[in-house]
Every structure is written in C-alpha cells, then in structure tokens.
Amino acid sequence: MKVLEVNHLETSFAIKKNKFLAIRDVSLHVDEGEILGIVGESGSGKSVTMKSVVGILPSNGQVESGEILFRGTNLLQIKPEEKRALLGNDITMIFQDPMTALNPLKTIGYHIEEIIIRHQKVDRVSARKQAEAILNIVEIPDAKRRLTQYPHEFSGGMRQRVVIGMALVNSPQLLIADEPTTALDVTIQFQILKLIKKLQAKNKMAVVLITHDLAVVYNMCHRILVMYGGKILEEGTRTEIFDNPQHPYTLALMESIPNLESAEKSKLEPIEGIAPTLDNMPAGCPFAPRCKHAMAICGHEMPTKHTFSKTHSSYCHLNGSNPAHGGSDA
Known part of the structure; x- marks a missing residue:
C-alpha cells in the first residue's frame, strides 16, 4: 500500500522579483x-x-x-489544522543538523515531552515516562538523568539519537530522514x-x-x-540501479567513488563542471x-520516460542503451 504518493510536483522560488522552478x-x-x-x-532538489x-x-x-497524497489524502487541499495534526504524528522528519533542530535553552526532556503532549493530549507525568522510554529505545544510556540535560x-551522535527519538515517539507512518549522518564520523554514521x-x-x-552517499x-x-x-533522472530497485545503471548521471556518480574491492588500479572519474543554478537551467536534460x-x-x-521493467525507468535520449557500454550517438 502506498503511504506517500507525489504526482507531477512543481515547486518554485521567488528570487529578485523572478520566479524559478526548483522542482520540475x-x-x-x-x-x-x-x-x-x-x-x-547538493542542489539537485532532494530536500526541497x-x-x-x-x-x-x-x-x-x-x-x-x-x-501530495498521504494515504490518499491530498496534503495541499486539507485545512492547516488538519495538516498540523499529521506533522509530528503520522509524518515526521529528521534534519541534517540536530543542533539547529534543538532549542539550546530547553532540556532534552522538554523537546520530547512537548511533541507527546501536543499529539497525544496526555499530562506531563505520562509524557515524561514516554520520553524516558524513547531515549532507551534509541539507545541513550541513563535516560532518566539525560532528560534533564541540555543539547550542548x-x-x-547523541543529539542525532535524540532527534530520531523525537521523530519516532508518536509512531509515525512516514519518516523522512534528510542527510541524517552528514556531520557525524564514520563509526557514529554506521550506528x-x-x-x-x-x-x-x-x-x-x-x-x-535523502543522501548524497551511494554506500548509504x-x-x-x-x-x-x-x-x-x-528532476528525477532514474528510478529503480537497489539491484537495478547499482548493477544496471541506465542514465549517464547515475553512471557518473558510480564512477566518482573508489572501488576498494577491485583488483585493478584505476583513477577516479570526477564529474566535470558544476550543477546548474535555478536561473540557468538547461532547456533539455539538466x-x-x-x-x-x-x-x-x-x-x-x-x-521522455523510458521503462526497462515495472520498477526501473530513466529519462535519457540514449533510448535505453546502457551508457556503461557507450550508449548511442545515432
């Protein structure tokens, strides 16, 4: 069953009295x-x-x-109070930098309890018990004492666990994680x-x-x-994307990361040039x-869209020939 369905979304930004499409x-x-x-x-439109x-x-x-359909309900057409009831409850989001998502003047307990009280209509004592339980679930030791501490x-890594706990405390149906490990070292990222x-x-x-990390x-x-x-240039299952990339951009992303398992020595292939800006978007393929x-x-x-299977498609004038094999210039 589809929890979220987005159809033909277009989002714009007004910059210096001009309007530019960021999502097309x-x-x-x-x-x-x-x-x-x-x-x-970065700048491809993932977070937007x-x-x-x-x-x-x-x-x-x-x-x-x-x-924008959430379980069949168009989020663009419901009343603001209905949408507020969904956000933080059925739909939650984890942001890139947990420090900016937390108020430095409020305790960790306050952050979690406010979400519980807003959506579950329980008293502060019950909310405190749930807050302690969620810190245990996200594996923060000495949870009871930690609730009285401040983000600093x-x-x-611990702040990110708190933000994850805040996102999960009301058992959401949809979780959006926006680069949740960007500022963390490799060991903490894995955890x-x-x-x-x-x-x-x-x-x-x-x-x-949401990520720029192919390994993730x-x-x-x-x-x-x-x-x-x-724009979405390619879509597929994990196997389809990694074993049979069909868009040159997908292939370029693959070639720009080191292959530690390869027995042959080879140079990394960086993607030359820079991503287009909103005011300089190509008329054709970006x-x-x-x-x-x-x-x-x-x-x-x-x-136009070219389909390779029920789950695999791309948008490329190479007409389905695999760019890994040179494609077609005809």
Whole structure:
C-alpha cells in the first residue's frame, strides 16, 4: 500500500522579483514498510522535494502544482489544522543538523515531552515516562538523568539519537530522514543508520532517506531515485540501479567513488563542471552540459520516460542503451 504518493510536483522560488522552478514535474511513491532513497549532488532538489511534502518551504518558496497524497489524502487541499495534526504524528522528519533542530535553552526532556503532549493530549507525568522510554529505545544510556540535560551536553551522535527519538515517539507512518549522518564520523554514521533500519523494520514504517552517499543507499534502501536539476533522472530497485545503471548521471556518480574491492588500479572519474543554478537551467536534460554522451537534442529537449521493467525507468535520449557500454550517438 502506498503511504506517500507525489504526482507531477512543481515547486518554485521567488528570487529578485523572478520566479524559478526548483522542482520540475517530480512523481514518486513510498510503500508501507519500504525505505526509499533519494540520491544526488547538493542542489539537485532532494530536500526541497520533501520540504514541499511536509510544507516547510522558506518564505520565498511555494508549490505551484501537483498532488501530495498521504494515504490518499491530498496534503495541499486539507485545512492547516488538519495538516498540523499529521506533522509530528503520522509524518515526521529528521534534519541534517540536530543542533539547529534543538532549542539550546530547553532540556532534552522538554523537546520530547512537548511533541507527546501536543499529539497525544496526555499530562506531563505520562509524557515524561514516554520520553524516558524513547531515549532507551534509541539507545541513550541513563535516560532518566539525560532528560534533564541540555543539547550542548550531548555529543553530535547523541543529539542525532535524540532527534530520531523525537521523530519516532508518536509512531509515525512516514519518516523522512534528510542527510541524517552528514556531520557525524564514520563509526557514529554506521550506528545511526543501523538504528534507523532497526526501528523501521520493527515499526513497519515507510522511510524516505535523502543522501548524497551511494554506500548509504546501497546498504539501506529498497528502491532508489536519482535526482539532478530538480528532476528525477532514474528510478529503480537497489539491484537495478547499482548493477544496471541506465542514465549517464547515475553512471557518473558510480564512477566518482573508489572501488576498494577491485583488483585493478584505476583513477577516479570526477564529474566535470558544476550543477546548474535555478536561473540557468538547461532547456533539455539538466545533465546535458556535463554529460560525456550528450547529443545535440539533449541541450534543448527533455527526454521522455523510458521503462526497462515495472520498477526501473530513466529519462535519457540514449533510448535505453546502457551508457556503461557507450550508449548511442545515432
């Protein structure tokens, strides 16, 4: 069953009296109990897409068109109070930097208890018990004492566990994790991702994991969306994306990371150039200016969707030929 379904979403930003589309005709879905990964470089539209879903765009941003369906209900058409009841309860989000998500003047207990009281309508004593229980679930030791402490008394990894606890305390149906391990060292990253996967499986949540790290999506996700220039360029299962990439951008991402298992020595292949800005978006495929396989048509005409299986599709003028084998310039 689809927990979240986004259809033809377009989101714009007003900059110096001009309006630019940041998200362009994006459609996606997340099923119950599934982890969906959204991967791409910074500025590709990953976070803006999900911020459009939960309605936390900056003041100069707005959803222009499309549908955002949560279990069949269009979030763009319900009343603000109905949406507030969903957010923090059925739909929750983990942000990149836990320190900015926590009020330095409030205790950890206060942060968690306020979420419980707002959505469950219980008293402070009951909320405190639940807050202590959730800290135990996210594996923070000495939970009772920790509730009385402030964010600066926690390490980065511990703060991220607190934010995860805040997101999970009301047993959400959809969890959006926006680069949840960006500021953490490798060991703590592993612990946090393992924790998210464990809690996701236990609660059968739908999870959207936003990241630029291909290793993370490989180990965490069931399906993967590859975004660039505010558009989805390829979509498929983990096996389809990693074993049979069909878009040159997907392949370029693969080639830009080291392969520690390969017996042959080879140089990394960086993606030359920079990502397009909102005021300088190509008319055709957004990746065309940086693509080694680009043809004349790529610069002025956006390719249509090409389907390889029920779950695997891409948008490329190579017409389904695998870019790993050179594609076609015909």
